[in-house]
Amino acid sequence: MLTEAQLIQIRRHLHQIPELALQEIKTQAYLQRVIATLPQTYLTIKTSPKLPTALLVRVAGQHPQRTIGYRTDIDALPVDEHNELSFKSTHPGVMHACGHDIHMTVALGVLSYFAEQQPRDDLVFFFQPAEESESGGKLAYDRGLLTGEFRPDEFYGLHDNPDLPTGTIGCRLGTLFAGTSEVNVTIHGTSGHAAFPQKANDAIVIAASLVMQLQTIVARNVDPTACGVLTIGKLTAGTIRNVIAGEARLEGTIRGLTQEMISFIQRRVREIVAGVALTYHAQIDVTFNQGGYYPVENDPTLTANFIRYMRAADVDFQTTPPAMTGEDFGYLLSKIPGTMFWLGVDSPGGLHAANFQPNEAAIFKGVTAIRGFLCDRMTQ
Structure with missing residues (x-):
């Protein structure tokens, strides 16, 4: 499993190579290089000319009763970074100002665990392009990427939150995003x-x-x-x-x-x-x-189960109010039941701001919380 130090270095590399919607060529290539370092016994990797920068990874389960999907977005924003960091964006005018570098890194951390510890159920990790614009989730669904053994029965995904304490998981029943x-x-x-x-x-x-x-x-x-x-x-x-x-x-x-x-x-x-x-x-x-930017309406049963686990686990959990921000995960949730939740990153700058600077300590806390939840889900 990738260590916390390795995950931080992965995040910093991703932060340096932000790319806009449907242009995530370097990002996809780097994700593939990282995934190639993991044990491959249970993994099947899928790309498609129908959506060239999308990347899916299936983890074969031991005794699958369902396929659980986990989605992370991979694109960046047309924002000129104002942070003075050793790993500052090297692409002028483009920045991971919404924290998708954090999202991807958490997903890789969870994937690395199940690449070594074969899950009970099948898992599908969806590294989705074009969340910030172009409705990448809708494009992937409508073009048939999430079909066959790559179609989840239920879907989960996170969004980092600069206003929550580092590592806090936030969620609610009902609509999370407008x-x-x-x-x-x-x-x-x-x-x-x-x-x-x-x-x-x-x-x-x-x-x-x-x-x-x-x-x-x-x-x-x-x-x-x-x-x-x-x-x-x-x-x-x-x-x-x-x-x-x-x-x-x-x-x-x-x-x-x-x-x-x-x-x-x-x-x-x-x-x-x-x-x-x-x-x-x-x-x-x-x-x-509207494209794919539907309300992010959490499935009541799956979300109640998610909240139950997070409250019982060694996790800082908060019930959060709905936000008027948009997310194209809403389109996927209109087709496949699931849950979206927050990961607190305690940033001095807000989402989409040139000084957005998430606390990297949230990465491993997020990996631990999600890994634990998925293991719990597979016992039901």
């Missing part, structure tokens, strides 16, 4: 001279009205005890101060703890867009893109 959907709106007005507004149809005025009305959806249409978010984060319009803009574009995000909430907000956006278009005699196009 689902997210992009919303894009293009307003087609009529441009004209600023001195003759009556001859134009000002896309900026229409956009301003639309933004204000969209903000009433959560404020006035959503139950205050429910959770929904609609944020318009980008508005682009106009070229110069004395020309009335003929076109405007809004870009935003919708988030909800259930798919029903996301669908409801999308419907209200369409209705309001149609009303504003009629009011201002304009054409307004609206599109949504």
